[in-house]
Amino acid sequence: xxxxxxxxxxxxxxxxxxxxxxxxxxxxxxxxxxxxxxxxxxxxxxxxxxxxxxxxxxxxxxxxxxxxxxxxxxxxxxxxxxxxxxxxxxxxxxxxxxxxxxxxxxxxxxxxxxxxxxxxxxxxxxxxxxxxxxxxxxxxxxxxxxxxxxxxxxxxxxxxxxxxxxxxxxxxxxxxxxxxxxxxxxxxxxxxxxxxxxxxxxxxxxxxxxxxxxxxxxxxxxxxxxxxxxxxxxxxxxxxxxxxxxxxx
Amino acid sequence: xxxxxxxxxxxxxxxxxxxxxxxxxxxxxxxxxxxxxxxxxxxxxxxxxxxxxxxxxxxxxxxxxxxxxxxxxxxxxxxxxxxxxxxxxxxxxxxxxxxxxxxxxxxxxxxxxxxxxxxxxxxxxxxxxxxxxxxxxxxxxxxxxxxxxxxxxxxxxxxxxxxxxxxxxxxxxxxxxxxxxxxxxxxxxxxxxxxxxxxxxxxxxxxxxxxxxxxxxxxxxxxxxxxxxxxxxxxxxxxxxxxxxxxxxxxxxxxxxxxxxxxxxxxxxxxxxxxxxxxxxxxxxxxxxxxxxxxxxxxxxxxxxxxxxxxxxxxxxxxxxxxxxxxxxxxxxxxxxxxxxxxxxxxxxxxxxxxxxxxxxxxxxxxx
Numbered sequence: 001x002x003x004x005x006x007x008x009x010x011x012x013x014x015x016x017x018x019x020x021x022x023x024x025x026x027x028x029x030x031x032x033x034x035x036x037x038x039x040x041x042x043x044x045x046x047x048x049x050x051x052x053x054x055x056x057x058x059x060x061x062x063x064x065x066x067x068x069x070x071x072x073x074x075x076x077x078x079x080x081x082x083x084x085x086x087x088x089x090x091x092x093x094x095x096x097x098x099x100x101x102x103x104x105x106x107x108x109x110x111x112x113x114x115x116x117x118x119x120x121x122x123x124x125x126x127x128x129x130x131x132x133x134x135x136x137x138x139x140x141x142x143x144x145x146x147x148x149x150x151x152x153x154x155x156x157x158x159x160x161x162x163x164x165x166x167x168x169x170x171x172x173x174x175x176x177x178x179x180x181x182x183x184x185x186x187x188x189x190x191x192x193x194x195x196x197x198x199x200x201x202x203x204x205x206x207x208x209x210x211x212x213x214x215x216x217x218x219x220x221x222x223x224x225x226x227x228x229x230x231x232x233x234x235x236x237x238x239x240x241x242x243x244x245x246x247x248x249x
Numbered sequence: 250x251x252x253x254x255x256x257x258x259x260x261x262x263x264x265x266x267x268x269x270x271x272x273x274x275x276x277x278x279x280x281x282x283x284x285x286x287x288x289x290x291x292x293x294x295x296x297x298x299x300x301x302x303x304x305x306x307x308x309x310x311x312x313x314x315x316x317x318x319x320x321x322x323x324x325x326x327x328x329x330x331x332x333x334x335x336x337x338x339x340x341x342x343x344x345x346x347x348x349x350x351x352x353x354x355x356x357x358x359x360x361x362x363x364x365x366x367x368x369x370x371x372x373x374x375x376x377x378x379x380x381x382x383x384x385x386x387x388x389x390x391x392x393x394x395x396x397x398x399x400x401x402x403x404x405x406x407x408x409x410x411x412x413x414x415x416x417x418x419x420x421x422x423x424x425x426x427x428x429x430x431x432x433x434x435x436x437x438x439x440x441x442x443x444x445x446x447x448x449x450x451x452x453x454x455x456x457x458x459x460x461x462x463x464x465x466x467x468x469x470x471x472x473x474x475x476x477x478x479x480x481x482x483x484x485x486x487x488x489x490x491x492x493x494x495x496x497x498x499x500x501x502x503x504x505x506x507x508x509x510x511x512x513x514x515x516x517x518x519x520x521x522x523x524x525x526x527x528x529x530x531x532x533x534x535x536x537x538x539x540x541x542x543x544x545x546x547x548x549x550x551x552x553x554x555x556x557x558x559x560x561x562x563x564x565x566x567x568x569x570x571x572x573x574x575x576x577x578x579x580x581x582x583x584x585x586x587x588x589x590x591x592x593x594x595x596x597x598x599x600x601x602x603x604x605x606x607x608x609x610x611x612x613x614x615x616x617x
Contacts, residue, residue, distance in 0.1 A: 055460050058617050076616055077462055085460040089453040095266050096259065107255030108461045 003066050004030040008160050008191045009037075009054060011065035011072070016049050016058065023049040025214035026063065031193060031207075033159075036186045038205030038222075039195040040238065044247050046214040047195040048088065048164055054193070055085050055162055068159050081109070084153030084161040088168065090145050092152060094138030098124070101137055102152055109156035116155070123151045143174035150181055160191040167198065179204045199235040208234070210241050217241045252463055256471030264475055278433055278483045282490040285429050286422040289552070296380035297323045299334045299343040306354035312365075312391040316347065321383050338370055345369040345380050347388065357392060358399075426491050427578035428551040431571060433487060434510065435545055438480040439517040439524075440538050442473055446525035447534040459615040469613060473518045480514035481507065500585035508588070509577045512598050516570055519605035526612040545571040570601040 003010040009031040016024040024046040031037045041047045052058040054067050056076030065072040068082035092101045099120055106116030124130045127147060137145065146166060153161050163182070167175045179201065186192055186206075194205065202208045202222050209219040218225055218241055222234050231237045264270055298316050302309045317324035325343055328334040337343045348366045356363045365388050369381040449455040458468060484507065491497045499506045520541065528534035546552065548562065549571030555563055566572045573594040580586035588595060 056616060057456065057459055080460060080462040083460070085457070087453060087456055087460075089456075091453040091457040093259070093263065093454055094452075095263050100259070100262060104255055104259045105461070107258075108252055108458075108463050110251070 003064070004032075005066075005069075007032050007066075008035075009065070009067050009193065011054070012063060014050065014053060014063035014065055014072075015061050016046075016053060017061045022214055024053070027211070027214075027216045029209055029216065029219055031160075031191060033191055034186055034189050035207065036182060036192045036194065036205045038202050038208035039193060039211065040197065040199070040202055040208050040234075041195070041211035042197060042242055042245060045211040045245070047211055050211070051162055051164055051193070051195060054079075055083060056080050082159045084156070084158040086146075086149045086153045086161070086163045086166055088164040090142075090149060092137050092145070092149055095136060097134045097136055098129070098140075098148060099133045101148070102155060105152050106155050111156060119155055123155070127151065143170050146170055146174070147178060147181065150178070154185060154190070158190065160193060161185065163192065163194045165195055165197070167196065167201065175201070199233065199238050202234040202238075210238060212242050212245045213247055253467050253471055256463070256468060257474060260471055260475045264479075274437075274479050274482060275486065277437070278487040279490050281429055281433055282426070282487050282494065286425055286491070286495065289425050289429070294321055295323045296321060296376060296383065297325055297342070297344045298384065299325050299328055299337055299346050301328045301331050301334045301346060301348040303329075303351040304349045304353040308354040308357065308392065308395045309349045311395055312347070312349065312388050315387050315391045316384070319383075319387060321380075322387075335368070338368065341370070343370075344376060345384060347384055354395075357396070362392075422495060423497050423583060424579070426487075426495070426497055427582045428575060430484060430487050430510075431513070431549075431551055431574055431578060432546060433483055434480055434513055435517055435542055435571070437483050438476050438514045439521045439542070441479075441521070442476045442518050443521035443525040443528070443534045443538050444531060445476075446472060446522065447528050447531050450525075450529060451531060465613045465615055466610060469522060469609065473515075473522070476518050476521075477511070477514050480518075481510065484510045497582075499582045501581035501587060505588050506578070506581055509574060509581065509595070509598065512595070512602050513570065513574045516598065516602040516605050519602070519609040522609035523605065523612055526609070526614075545569060548572075550575050570598055573597045573601075 003012065007030040009029075011030075012028045013026045014024060014028070015022065015026050027050060039047050039051065049058065053060045053072060054065065056067075056072065056079045059076075060073060067079045070076075070078040070082075072079065093104070096104065102120040102123075103113070103116050106119065107113075111119070120133075121130070124133055129144070129148075132140065132144075137148065140148065150161075150163070150166065153163075167178055170178065175198075182192055182194065183204065194201075196202070205222065207219065207221050208225065209216045210225075211217070218228075218237070220228070225237050226232070226234065229237045229240050231240065300313045300316065302313060313324070313327060316322050325337075328337075331346070331348050334343070334346045334348070338346055346366075346368045348368070350363045350365070353363050353365070367381050367384050367388075369377040369384075446455070449458075488499070488503075488506070521538070524534055524537045524541065528537060548558070548566055549555075549569045550566065551571065555566050555572065558566070577586075577591050577594045577598070580591055
């Protein structure tokens with residue numbers, strides 16, 4: 001099977017097995033530049049596992065794929081220079097300040113100190129967060145931590161940003177602000193790959209895939225999916241698709 | 250190189266911001282040097298001695314006198330007959346009996362000396378054996394002194410005198426101090442890096458690093474360099490503390506003490522990384538590390554001499570880096586041995602450093 005070469009993400013029959021358990025079962029899809037791609041599914045459907053393979057954190061059991069033009073089987077480390085990643089669990093250093101975290105990750109991606117300072121200040125100004133520049137990250141409220149984690153993931157201006165349930169445990173207002181940030185990044189040409197199990201958030205995405213038991217059951221724009229399944233909301237679409245699910249909650 | 254720089258900056262920031270670590274680095278070695286040289290001792294003092302003097306000569310009185318004035322013994326009485334002394338030993342009112350036979354002085358002067366008998370209560374094995382060894386020495390030296398005073402030469406003294414070379418005063422403390430430094434390094438440079446890395450695993454922060462293009466080796470180097478520095482600081486503090494408290498300085502080269510420590514520090518930290526790579530939780534890492542530490546300390550000859558272990562255990566110690574480091578430290582510190590005298594031990598230590606370094610590099614995976 002051929003890959004879409006203009007796409008930023010292109011996978012074919014991607015599979016991950018843990019012993020007898022098939023976490024991800026032959027999934028195939030393409031994501032184009034500037035797209036917000038929603039990766040939906042219940043807990044345990046295999047979203048995070050699939051995402052970890054795309055980020056070079058986990059080896060696929062079988063299947064092929066390209067991310068940012070590099071082979072996910074052989075060029076995992078090359079991919080890493082071109083992506084941003086925000087994991088489900090908050091994973092900036094809590095005992096470093098906001099700016100120290102930015103300086104660390106900026107430095108790791110090869111930004112010069114001056115560049116990091118300029119970008120950090122611009123980001124913090126936009127978030128109205130300048131006075132917290134030297135605050136220890138551990139003392140920030142969760143909503144702010146999530147916004148900060150997203151900003152750090154964009155600091156080196158990656159082609160693709162992977163977000164794994166970025167809005168888990170965050171209040172509705174902050175969630176809305178968060179999606180505005182995602183929208184802003186996409187408008188700037190960045191591709192966003194977002195996993196979530198909040199179906200209302202699917203409406204913010206250009207296209208969504210719905211994963212059930214490790215397989216992709218549907219993939220299209222939210223409007224077309226709703227039409228196809230004769231549903232009023234994405235929530236309904238999801239419930240129709242996930243009815244036959246055997247695992248997860 | 251720049252990546253290493255920013256990662257090092259991060260590690261040092263975290264280190265100094267930790268409420269516990271900087272204090273520990275300073276006070277831990279001081280406390281260990283302050284307390285354990287007194288506690289970790291097999292030195293025997295206050296052995297209660299009963300002398301049975303059947304000779305009643307100037308020599309036998311000299312021997313009694315020597316025992317009475319030795320710091321190691323508590324002189325109890327001069328008993329007339331052996332049976333009464335033995336009764337005291339059985340009742341645990343004395344620890345050892347020195348019995349001087351009648352006509353002893355005379356026999357010595359004639360050149361065919363009778364034997365002094367020493368009986369010790371060996372229920373406390375250490376007190377018994379060390380105590381009787383001391384007694385052997387002290388009676389021997391009294392006899393030599395006696396012969397010298399009389400101006401007699403060429404006559405042999407029956408008991409063998411054991412002179413303790415290198416640690417002449419037989420201060421057990423001095424013997425233990427290098428070993429205590431080794432234990433400090435095992436804890437600080439093996440345990441701490443392992444816990445630090447597993448902590449990042451538990452918090453999930455290591456995943457954020459793994460998704461960046463940072464090389465494994467650079468990340469690990471940035472993790473370990475701070476612990477190398479800490480290790481050297483700990484060595485310096487313990488050397489200084491043991492000098493201030495006990496007046497003990499390395500009789501060999503200071504530089505060689507530090508060189509050996511540096512090799513051992515690198516080796517231990519690499520071992521810490523290997524342990525961390527195989528543990529996904531702190532509990533696992535602590536358990537694994539503890540096991541390693543017990544083997545290193547108890548079988549490496551730090552507390553008990555390797556020569557007194559059973560043969561199979563002696564062979565096993567050849568694969569313990571702590572064995573070689575222990576030999577180097579004690580020899581350099583107490584005997585003034587040089588790197589040339591200890592070239593085999595240095596080579597073995599360096600080889601272990603390489604092996605553990607390789608293992609650490611191989612077992613760390615950014616990807617599963």
